[in-house]
Amino acid sequence: MPGTTDEGYAEAVRTVLGELPDLPHVPELPGRGVTAAMTGRALAVVDGLAADLQPAGWRLTDTSGVDQRRARSLLAQDLDAVEELAQGYVGTFKTQVAGPWTLAATVEKPRGDKVLSDHGARRELAQALAEGVRVHLADLRRRITGVDRWIVQVDEPALAAVSLAQVPTASGFGRHRRVDAPELSAHLEWVVAAVTEAGGEAWVHSCAPQTPWSLVAGAGVAGLSADLDVLGPADLDAFAEVLESGRSAALGVVPSTDPDPDPSDARLTERVQRWLDMLGLDPEAVGDRLVVTPTCGLAGATPGWAARAVRLSATVARNL
Incomplete structure (x- = not known):
């Protein structure tokens, strides 16, 4: 949703609850800065991995930087607003998080270049995301007790680029090698399984052309x-x-x-x-x-x- 202030966030929550009584969602207002945007919000959810914001973007680090801590604080603050305004709500609710391949294509390794370039790093990031989503959904369940059906939208706008070897390298002159279908599916399956085990439903979203939807559909979503x-x-x-x-x-x-x-x-x-x-x-x-x-x-x-x-x-x- 559009908006650049905390007051705007509360207004977005009211709009969602008022206009979408059958399927409201936890809004995101990326206009408030990188800590509120898709990658920053996902790094606030991941469990066991530290990150910080560098001039080139988000990068994994040994210890959490101030920007990751801000992202986590902002997420908690936003969920406080949702919890307060959704009191008494009964029914279905949706939240969302960036998927493992979009994160791998946008977050850098500690020494630079995308996580996508390293098989072990992208595996570790996907597993940390899966565990973080499990904890995040448990937190939401505690906050909004009337929800009987939680939907977790896994945002994968970069999945098409990853599958087609279109993600640029750090230099900008080359492209990262394509990831084979079994690995693409496996990382999605870890996140989907975490959502399911936490009592939710995982839906995968992308508005990019050439997203491999048949592969996604086969990942248990x-x-x-x-x-x-x-x-x-x-x-x-x-x-x-x-x-x-x-x-x-x-x-x-x-x-x-x-x-x-x-x-x-x-x-x-x-x-x-x-x-x-x-x-x-x-x-x-x-x-x-x-x-x-x-x-x-x-x-x-x-x-x-x-x-x-x-x-x-x-x-x-x-x-x-």
């Missing part, structure tokens, strides 16, 4: 989440199989930045119906497992459009 515009024919098959197998799919159809013209809920509803028709799926049969979302995060939107996008998503879902 309970749901897939993507921008409908970037799904190719093979991707559509993966989403259809997930829905038919009783799992969930979240479709990004509402623009994530201020559009011109403003799309109507009827037009967006019709678009999802056409997608379901193309796959031969009955909206009544899969409706309880289908989620309507913005195309990607709303951090780049104006506050007015962010609130409108949230309402529009809920309206399209009700229409369906």
Whole structure:
């Protein structure tokens, strides 16, 4: 969500709880700085690994630096706000964390270059993330006791680049070697298993084209989440199989930045119906497992459009 202040965070929580009573979530406001952005927030969750912020970005270190400590403090402060404002809430709730491959592609080793470049380092980071997610979800369960279904969205915007050897090296002149499918799947499976063992559901989200959705679907996830515009024919098959197998799919159809013209809920509803028709799926049969979302995060939107996008998503879902 957009916003640069703690007051803005509380307002985002109120918006989410008010407009999305069936599926609210723990908001993120990356506009508050790197400690509140996706990588910083994930490094606040990882267990047993220290990090600090360097000129080139986040780097693993021997001891936690001031920026990692700030990230953890800010996360705890945000969860305090969610806990206070969600008192009495009963139902489903969602949180999110950067996935193991996005972290490996954005965090550096102690001596430089991405964690992605080292087999042992990326394994250690994925396992630390899995353990941290387990602890994080237990903390959320203690804070919001009325939630009977926790969804953990594992954000993997860099998964496509990792699988296609498109992540640049530190020099910028080369690319890191592609990671083989078995390892890609294994690291995802560790995080998914940690979520499941903690009593939650793991959904993987990416709005990047060429994400290997069939591989993701085979990693034991309970749901897939993507921008409908970037799904190719093979991707559509993966989403259809997930829905038919009783799992969930979240479709990004509402623009994530201020559009011109403003799309109507009827037009967006019709678009999802056409997608379901193309796959031969009955909206009544899969409706309880289908989620309507913005195309990607709303951090780049104006506050007015962010609130409108949230309402529009809920309206399209009700229409369906």
